[in-house]
Amino acid sequence: MEQKPAHTSGSQNSSGLGINAILFFGFGLAAGVLVAFSGLGFLQDSAALIATVFLAALLVVLLLGVILYAARRMIWSRLFGFAEVQIEELANPLASVAERAIAGDPAGATTAARDLVALALARYSWITTRRWIIASLTALIAAMAALAGTALLFQQNQLLAVQSGLLVEQNAKLDEQSVLAALQVQLAEAERNAQIAVQITEIAAGLGQVVDREAAEQAAATGTPVGLFNAIRAEDLSRAQVLRITSTSRAAKPYRFLDMGMRAHSAQDNTRIAVERRRAELPNTYARMAGHYGWAEAGAEVRLIDRAASPERGQLLTVLLSAGLLNLEPLNITGLDLSFAQMLNATIILMTVQGGLLDSADFTGSAVRFADFGGASLENARFVGGDIRDSSFAAVTEDRVLPPYDASKAPLTTQANGVDFSGAYVVDTRFAAANMLAARFDGAVLVNADFAQTNLGMATFRDAVLIAPDWTGAYLKATDLDGAIVFGADALATIATRAARDSFRADRFRADPLDRAALMDIPVVYRNLDLADVDRLTGSAPAFRLTRIQPFDDGAAP
Numbered sequence: 001m002e003q004k005p006a007h008t009s010g011s012q013n014s015s016g017l018g019i020n021a022i023l024f025f026g027f028g029l030a031a032g033v034l035v036a037f038s039g040l041g042f043l044q045d046s047a048a049l050i051a052t053v054f055l056a057a058l059l060v061v062l063l064l065g066v067i068l069y070a071a072r073r074m075i076w077s078r079l080f081g082f083a084e085v086q087i088e089e090l091a092n093p094l095a096s097v098a099e100r101a102i103a104g105d106p107a108g109a110t111t112a113a114r115d116l117v118a119l120a121l122a123r124y125s126w127i128t129t130r131r132w133i134i135a136s137l138t139a140l141i142a143a144m145a146a147l148a149g150t151a152l153l154f155q156q157n158q159l160l161a162v163q164s165g166l167l168v169e170q171n172a173k174l175d176e177q178s179v180l181a182a183l184q185v186q187l188a189e190a191e192r193n194a195q196i197a198v199q200i201t202e203i204a205a206g207l208g209q210v211v212d213r214e215a216a217e218q219a220a221a222t223g224t225p226v227g228l229f230n231a232i233r234a235e236d237l238s239r240a241q242v243l244r245i246t247s248t249s250r251a252a253k254p255y256r257f258l259d260m261g262m263r264a265h266s267a268q269d270n271t272r273i274a275v276e277r278r279r280a281e282l283p284n285t286y287a288r289m290a291g292h293y294g295w296a297e298a299g300a301e302v303r304l305i306d307r308a309a310s311p312e313r314g315q316l317l318t319v320l321l322s323a324g325l326l327n328l329e330p331l332n333i334t335g336l337d338l339s340f341a342q343m344l345n346a347t348i349i350l351m352t353v354q355g356g357l358l359d360s361a362d363f364t365g366s367a368v369r370f371a372d373f374g375g376a377s378l379e380n381a382r383f384v385g386g387d388i389r390d391s392s393f394a395a396v397t398e399d400r401v402l403p404p405y406d407a408s409k410a411p412l413t414t415q416a417n418g419v420d421f422s423g424a425y426v427v428d429t430r431f432a433a434a435n436m437l438a439a440r441f442d443g444a445v446l447v448n449a450d451f452a453q454t455n456l457g458m459a460t461f462r463d464a465v466l467i468a469p470d471w472t473g474a475y476l477k478a479t480d481l482d483g484a485i486v487f488g489a490d491a492l493a494t495i496a497t498r499a500a501r502d503s504f505r506a507d508r509f510r511a512d513p514l515d516r517a518a519l520m521d522i523p524v525v526y527r528n529l530d531l532a533d534v535d536r537l538t539g540s541a542p543a544f545r546l547t548r549i550q551p552f553d554d555g556a557a558p
Contacts, residue, residue, distance in 0.1 A: 242331060253310065294423065294523065310342060328352065339357045340362075384424065393434050395433035396414075416435060429449060449469045451474040452474065460480045465525055486546060489544075512545050
């Protein structure tokens, strides 16, 4: 057996390192290309095959090494004429070369030199072969480890991606859970407020007794029976009844409840529900009707109404009006709270609410006739899609103040900032001297509206139809008339002249002629007016659609 050399030269170390580096680079490159072009899925699907290939290569190299080691004497003997070489054996041929050379024996020196070279080659070939076997085994093992690490890294990234997706899903579930929790809280509030309905029913019964008593007294005094409807006054109520009405109104709190997707007493909603079943067969017809009536797409998910409301307060107001209690001032002064009252598609006639609290009340779709909301607080109240005629939202002057309010405190200003008349049909209604900051009249038809001295700063009249409005002294700072329809060739100049000084800029808008056919195509106009009505109300003046061509000057940032 050969003896292990005491040390390895620097050239041998560098050669071994070079071989290892080349092998590592080759296996690493092969693994990288395999992963890059085949993907992690291929590695996962072919893991057994890849492992088999690597183990087979490892076994081949190992068997080759064993065979070379076992047959090294025969191989070396056939190649070089020596079975094995000891490092000390190199000295004899080297000494023989020197001796032959000194003795002048060229043939002997040549033979000795050939033996020396054969011994050196045999020695070097065995060392090189051994190093190649060891380096190949090491590189194969390292390549397997590297490929396994790469696969694990890709697997980790894939699992992280899956985890990220699960976290997104979890967040969505948490959001949904939060929505459901909010639903639960609001529905619990709805359940609590439902108990107030019992008290409102008792109030209705008490008012019914008052109506019957007053009717009997009138019948006895006149000798003739009275009709079912008999107006009563707050003075006809006992102090206990007044306090019960006001305390019930304050006990009922606004909350958000489920949006059912339709209003039971709305003709438009009922038509939409009726036509919905034929939508798939008549999609174009449905689309045209949706555009005409302004139908909105209903969401599939369960949702709450867009803002808090109090159906109980709306029910209480309905009871008061049904009992004929039309003048609410005595109740208002004792603390009646009708803010957030929801009273959809109602009929309101002859009601007065001076000093009333109606902030954020919702009268969407209601018909209002000869009602007076002057002097009330109507901040952010809604009259969306309503039919309002011969009514007033104007500030209450001294001659109009109703008891028990003090006429010397007049005028009683109507606070209607943010009030919403979108899509409403408003005829012969006064808004004079009211505070209507950021009010909304988008898509409404306004006939003979009185805005004298009204604060309409930041209000919007987008796509509204304005027939004979009175802008005298109206404050129109940043008021948006984009898309509004006005009548008369000098309509813009008229607005600028009559509005409060320097509050309206006519150069911010452009007036484009609009023919009568296009005017009558507007749904809210078509539903409420015919062409003869338009000509009569406007004196056959030409119509113009306004387009805002300049932005509002918002000033410097704070």
